[in-house]
Amino acid sequence: MDPKAVLESINILAVDDMDAILGVIKGCLKNLGAQKVDLASNGEAAWKILQQKNIHLIVCDWDMPKMTGYELLLKVRNSPEHAHIPFLLLTATNDKQKVLHAIKAGVNEYVAKPFQPKELEYRIVKLLGRIKLS
Secondary structure, three states, X not given: OOHHHHHHHOEEEEXXXXXXXXXXXXXXXXXXXXOEEEEEOOHHHHHHHHHHOOOOEEEXXXXXXXXXXHHHHHHHHOOXXXXXXXXXXXXXXXXXXXXXXXXXXXXXXXXXXXXXXXXXXXXXXXXXXXXXXX
């Protein structure tokens, strides 16, 4: 599978309440060849996008106002139409219990903040095999 070909054909949702981090995420995705990236500033806005678009991959911050990344993860995993979407969680927490809760809830990957763009790119490419193109 050619990662660039997959990334060119899918819709990706990036969620973070900090514009600078959204810029880094979008830059990483564009660097990998992503063409269609939607941005949201919190889980609530992300959920609205999920209701309107066929999203194939979610890259989401944990700690945000209105709806956290963890709450969005739970909502996605409990939704029959969205439960299959690969979910990468970005977190500044070093609380192992919180991370374990996310793993039990069905997060596919997580990246600790601060992170290097190459690490995020690696994790995204790793998730491409889980994407359902339909």
